[in-house]
Amino acid sequence: MLQAEIKSLLKEDISILIKVPNSAKHYVCDCGEASLLTVKEAQAISAIFISHTHIDHFSNFDGIFRHHVGSGEKVVICGPRNIHQQIEARLKSYTWNLIDENAIEYEIREIVSKEEINVYTIRPPYWNLEYVKTQNILFEDEYVNVDFAILDHKTDSIAYLFKEKDSVTFHENVSDFKKGKWISELKTAFENNDPDKEIEIEGTLYKALGLFHLLTRNEGYKLGVIMDHAADEDNYKKIKDVFNHADMVYIETFYKDEDQEFAKMNHHSFASASGKIMKECKVKEAIPIHFSRRYTENDQQEIETAFYKAFRN
Numbered sequence: 040m041l042q043a044e045i046k047s048l049l050k051e052d053i054s055i056l057i058k059v060p061n062s063a064k065h066y067v068c069d070c071g072e073a074s075l076l077t078v079k080e081a082q083a084i085s086a087i088f089i090s091h092t093h094i095d096h097f098s099n100f101d102g103i104f105r106h107h108v109g110s111g112e113k114v115v116i117c118g119p120r121n122i123h124q125q126i127e128a129r130l131k132s133y134t135w136n137l138i139d140e141n142a143i144e145y146e147i148r149e150i151v152s153k154e155e156i157n158v159y160t161i162r163p164p165y166w167n168l169e170y171v172k173t174q175n176i177l178f179e180d181e182y183v184n185v186d187f188a189i190l191d192h193k194t195d196s197i198a199y200l201f202k203e204k205d206s207v208t209f210h211e212n213v214s215d216f217k218k219g220k221w222i223s224e225l226k227t228a229f230e231n232n233d234p235d236k237e238i239e240i241e242g243t244l245y246k247a248l249g250l251f252h253l254l255t256r257n258e259g260y261k262l263g264v265i266m267d268h269a270a271d272e273d274n275y276k277k278i279k280d281v282f283n284h285a286d287m288v289y290i291e292t293f294y295k296d297e298d299q300e301f302a303k304m305n306h307h308s309f310a311s312a313s314g315k316i317m318k319e320c321k322v323k324e325a326i327p328i329h330f331s332r333r334y335t336e337n338d339q340q341e342i343e344t345a346f347y348k349a350f351r352n
Contacts, residue, residue: 040260041183041201043289045328046073046080049339052095053329055264055289056080057201059182066183068199068264070099081106086178088185089118090266091196092125100129108163113144117177117185119195123147123159127168135164148177150189150197183259188277190268193306198266200281203259205230214253216240229254263288263322266329270302270312278316285322292327295338296345310342314349325350 042058052071059065065083067076069090081103090096107114116126126147140162147168149157158171178185186200207226211218221240225247228236234248263285268274282288292314293307302309310327317325327346330339 040286041203041262043262043264043287044075045289046076047071048074049330049336050332052098053266054099055328056084057262057264062182064180064182066201067103069096069266070103071095072099073102076103078106082110084114085112085180086115086117088178088197088199088264089116089122090198090264091119091192091194092122093194093267096266097125100126104130107143108138109142111141111143113146115146115148115178117148117150117187117197117199119150119189119197121149123149123157123161123168127161127166130161130163130166135166138163140164146171150177150187150195153187153189186281188265188281190265190274190277191271191306192267192269196267198264198268198278198281200261200263200285202261205259206257208255208257210253210255225250226254229256261285261287263290265290267291267293267306268308269306270299270308275316275319279320282320282322285320286324288317288320288322288325289328290317290325291329292342292346293329293331295334295342298331310345311349314346314351318350318352 044056046054046056051074053069054071054073055068056076057066063083064085065080066086066088067084068088142163145161147159151157154175155173156177157173160169160171177187183201183203188198190196190198207229209222221238225238228247229251236247237244238247238250263282265288268291290313291308292310294302294309296310299309313327327343330342
C-alpha cells in the first residue's frame, strides 16, 4: 500500500512524502522545510502536490527543485489557481545560463474548479509558460488516481486523495486449468467488464463470465492529505464528498481546542473539529498534522489527545 512519511520536525513547516511500494517513484504534498527529506528521496519525486502557496507550504519548492535540475525528467506540479504564475516567478528569479532546455520539464496543472484544470509546461533556460490544454482529470499514472477537494482557507486550499489502482487476484487453488496466458486475458476482460470475451484454455473456448469466479477485485488503498482549512460546514461537505471511507487521512489540526477562536479568525482547524470530521467520514485511520509553531511537544500531545477522543469516541 501507499506509504506516507512526514518529513518535517515539530517546529518546521509541513511536507509529506508519499512512496509507492516496489517503485522508484515518490510524490510530495507541500514544500515545507522538510529537514528529514533526503537528496535521494527528492530526486525520486515525480509529482508535487501543493495545497496552497502560503510561505509555510511553498518555501522549500526551490530546495526540492534544485535536486531535479539536470535529471532530464518531466515532473508534474498540481496546485491551486495561479500556481503556474507563481512557479514561473520562482524559476525566473534565478540565473540559468549553464543549463539547456532538456535539463528538466515541469508540467503544471492549475486547479480552477472540479471540472477545470489548466495544463501548462515550462522549461529552462527562459522558463516561459506554454498553455497546453484544459482537462477535467487532475492526475493519473500507472500506480494512482488523485482526486481532490477545493477547501476554503481564505484562499483555495487543495486537499488530495491518492487512490491506488485496483488489483485483481487469480485464485489458483480453485482452478482445474493449467496456468497460461489465458489468466492475463481473463483479468483484462474482468477489468474491462467484458463478460462475453472468449478465453481459450487448452484448446477450448470459454465465455469470460463463466470464469470470473476465479478472480477477486481488490480495492486500491486510499490515502488522503487535508491541509489548511476553515472548520465550517461548507468545507466539511466537500471533505465528505471525497474522503468518505478512506483508509488513511493526514489532516491539518493547527490549534488546540482552547484556541479555537484563533482557528476561526485565521481560517484554520482545531483538534476536536478535525477529529470529528474524520469520524463522520468513517475513515479507517487518521493522523493530526501541521501544528502551530507556538506549541511545545506537550501542547502537541494535548492536540492529539483531543483529536483522537473526537475521532474514536
